[in-house]
Amino acid sequence: MLTRQISLSAPIIIFIYLFQEAVVNQFKLPGGGFSLFMIFALVWAVISAPEIAALTGFAAGFLMDLSQSSSGPVGQWTLIMILVCYGVSFLGYGDGSINGNPLVVIFFVVIASISAEIFFVTSGALLGVATGSFGQIFLTLIGNTLWTVVITPIVLPVFSFLHKLVFETRS
């Protein structure tokens, strides 16, 4: 069952990754823009079981590490996404008031996104990755958060539908 779910999830993850790299990254948006791929991974994690969330975080983080725009060492985003995805899933899993309420899902995704960015900056400082001045980091964090707040409600129905398709259809 798990193998089938993973094999169905993989093309979706790769498609969203390609869309991020080939389409979303074409636009120079104010405030640093957003990462559709990260939003997807976080939404997927919030509405999944913790083990699926951890695997999603691993796959998404590894692909983010392989992106040419990633400045840190391979594994940095992988580690952060595993922890963040597992964390949000662990907090919300089994609680119907969280998984069933879109506003709470959006709230979790936004908080997880900010946490991931802050983890990246702090771990990057430990690993010697240059991330810019405090002001620039602050502006990027604010910009990314605002974009995540705007984009998540728009894409949530699509991602929820895909999740339902993968995890609730019988083999």
Next chain:
Amino acid sequence: MRYGGGSRTRLLLIVLIVTSLFFITLDLRGVSILNGARQGTQAFLSPFQKAGNVVLSPFKNFVSDVTHLGRTRNQLEKLRADNAKLKANLLNRKNADSQLNQLKGILDLAGKASYKIVNARVISQGSSQSFSQTVTIDAGSNAGIKKNMTVLSQTGIAGVVKDVYPTSALVMLATDPSFKIGVRIAGTQQIGILSGRGSRSGSLQLLDNLTTVKPGDVLLARGSVANRPFVPGVPVGYVTSIDNSAGEIAQNGAVRYYTNFSTLGVLAVVVGGPVNNPGDALIPPKPVPTPIPTVTVYVTPSPSPTK
């Protein structure tokens, strides 16, 4: 109800975390397998990015225009009035013309200094999620581009080649926080180090504390050994402010880059440096102020009326 978590989940989590730490260790030790994975990913993504660039060109301009609406409102109003008749034709040609202008500027710059260049289009902007400032161009090692080569825009330095793939290359922009370039001030030849700060403004640190620098001074690249990563003489920017505090060990200042990084469409990679140092020959001309017509009115008092 919170998820209690089973031993299987905990084991999976530990395995995944250990794997990611393993990746970090391998990458920091410079193991080539992971570099190969990144190169392979970029080689796979490159055609999609090129296709995306072609399809999304009109929309990219739209987004850029909206972004800069506040700053260029007056200019837009003027252009809108001037171009009303040609609007339909320009819609299709706007992108091509913009790239042509950039290309012309680059060729002028490179020709003046006898740089041998390879032109390339920007096919992807780097994501800001990693706090880095990069773009991907559509020329790579097949076109003779190598790592650590200078990248020019039409007005000056744009960045340096960070990674090269067969048909594309990753360019670290001069605004990237980890970007550093040795510069000299045109005329006085004082030297210093310029660092990116994530915006169009860079941070200058002069090596000599006794020299005098003033706002408006032009900075040029000092050049590197064998012209890599930087060829000499490339215009970098101009000084906007200087911090002359007595307690500072070295003079610091802020520099505005000549290159407008939000409108990069065409770039050039310098694959062959000049035989002779071009010196200060590439300094861009200062903008000439438009003369404002003045009208002088002479008023002669009329003789007082007599009764």
